[in-house]
Amino acid sequence: xxxxxxxxxxxxxxxxxxxxxxxxxxxxxxxxxxxxxxxxxxxxxxxxxxxxxxxxxxxxxxxxxxxxxxxxxxxxxxxxxxxxxxxxxxxxxxxxxxxxxxxxxxxxxxxxxxxxxxxxxxxxxxxxxxxxxxxxxxxxxxxxxxxxxxxxxxxxxxxxxxxxxxxxxxxxxxxxxxxxxxxxxxxxxxxxxxxxxxxxxxxxxxxxxxxxxxxxxxxxxxxxxxxxxxxxxxxxxxxxxxxxxxxxxxxxxxxxxxxxxxxxxxxxxxxxxxxxxxxxxxxxxxxxxxxxxxxxxxxxxxxxxxxxxxxxxxxxxxxxxxxxxxxxxxxxxxxxxxxxxxxxxxxxxxxxxxxxxxxxxxxxxxxxxxxxxxxxxxxxxxxxxxxxxxxxxxxxxxxx
Numbered sequence: 001x002x003x004x005x006x007x008x009x010x011x012x013x014x015x016x017x018x019x020x021x022x023x024x025x026x027x028x029x030x031x032x033x034x035x036x037x038x039x040x041x042x043x044x045x046x047x048x049x050x051x052x053x054x055x056x057x058x059x060x061x062x063x064x065x066x067x068x069x070x071x072x073x074x075x076x077x078x079x080x081x082x083x084x085x086x087x088x089x090x091x092x093x094x095x096x097x098x099x100x101x102x103x104x105x106x107x108x109x110x111x112x113x114x115x116x117x118x119x120x121x122x123x124x125x126x127x128x129x130x131x132x133x134x135x136x137x138x139x140x141x142x143x144x145x146x147x148x149x150x151x152x153x154x155x156x157x158x159x160x161x162x163x164x165x166x167x168x169x170x171x172x173x174x175x176x177x178x179x180x181x182x183x184x185x186x187x188x189x190x191x192x193x194x195x196x197x198x199x200x201x202x203x204x205x206x207x208x209x210x211x212x213x214x215x216x217x218x219x220x221x222x223x224x225x226x227x228x229x230x231x232x233x234x235x236x237x238x239x240x241x242x243x244x245x246x247x248x249x250x251x252x253x254x255x256x257x258x259x260x261x262x263x264x265x266x267x268x269x270x271x272x273x274x275x276x277x278x279x280x281x282x283x284x285x286x287x288x289x290x291x292x293x294x295x296x297x298x299x300x301x302x303x304x305x306x307x308x309x310x311x312x313x314x315x316x317x318x319x320x321x322x323x324x325x326x327x328x329x330x331x332x333x334x335x336x337x338x339x340x341x342x343x344x345x346x347x348x349x350x351x352x353x354x355x356x357x358x359x360x361x362x363x364x365x366x367x368x369x370x371x372x373x374x375x376x377x378x379x380x381x382x383x384x385x386x387x388x389x390x391x392x393x394x395x396x397x398x399x400x
Contacts, residue, residue: 189371222306236297286345
């Protein structure tokens with residue numbers, strides 16, 4: 001791919017006039033530490049709020065979420081995750097706030113680098129790879145400022161930086177427009193899903209019938225009796241995030257476990273409803289995903305449980321995919337969460353207490369078909385965003 005901006009060809013970028021600078025010359029490390037209760041700000045950003053390969057902060061917390069000394073940050077600064085640098089977390093601050101002490105807060109030196117170009121420089125492969133190389137430690141490798149500040153990097157002349165920044169921000173606008181379109185469509189889709197499975201959009205609602213969930217089938221447990229040495233190879237099992245993140249199981253996103261001959265474990269079948277039975281927050285408890293492939297020799301992780309329908313004459317698996325993520329089911333799961341630091345959901349409670357209202361099978365199929373098309377549209381939005389971000393990354397690395 002060849003990109004030209006005025007007199008700069010990114011495919012043949014002439015770096016003969018570029019100069020080497022130490023990182024401590026390129027950026028200042030902001031080290032003001034405050035206690036959350038004394039910070040006088042309303043926003044806290046932890047490393048969990050930063051996404052890999054993203055210059056924007058899309059989630060935030062509040063100071064009351066955390067304790068201990070945190071770093072003060074200001075609009076225009078960049079929060080850089082100094083722990084596990086391979087996660088490639090660096091994002092621009094557009095607020096007054098505090099952030100995790102496991103991050104660096106950088107402020108560009110405008111004498112050497114255009115502040116608008118600086119965030120993209122931090123996301124370049126040459127910078128990120130260097131950060132991984134200088135990280136120290138085993139389980140949680142960390143960057144020391146003493147090592148980072150002496151690292152040298154080539155920078156373009158200031159008269160080229162504004163043009164380069166303009167190109168990269170134009171590409172960022174494309175990515176952000178993709179996120180905007182996806183978010184709008186997802187909001188519409190979520191409301192449509194809720195209204196569809198509740199009967200609000202049906203002109204046949206008078207034919208819908210109430211059922212006790214437990215009357216439709218039987219529950220079963222995930223893996224049991226396994227130790228750490230059993231995992232890593234063997235038979236595929238559906239992991240927690242596969243259930244949590246997808247309305248239907250993705251057979252390619254699995255982990256592996258050793259299943260011995262004659263061992264009694266529950267194999268998954270087409271139509272099984274899988275439910276997260278444990279979570280750190282009650283809002284995330286009881287998320288469901290449906291097996292819609294004819295799986296052979298697949299199992300379920302131990303933090304989830306399954307529900308196997310007696311038959312598909314009352315509830316279609318394709319419809320259950322959306323019903324189980326509908327508003328009424330989600331409210332039921334939230335209200336039945338038990339625990340304090342970690343929340344659990346009883347499969348007996350789901351069976352004996354949850355009631356669902358179902359249309360006849362032909363209407364279930366009609367609703368499921370419409371919602372499946374809408375989910376495919378969301379996947380299309382995600383594919384476009386992925387393509388745009390790949391192009392953005394390519395441009396960043398062509399520059400640096």
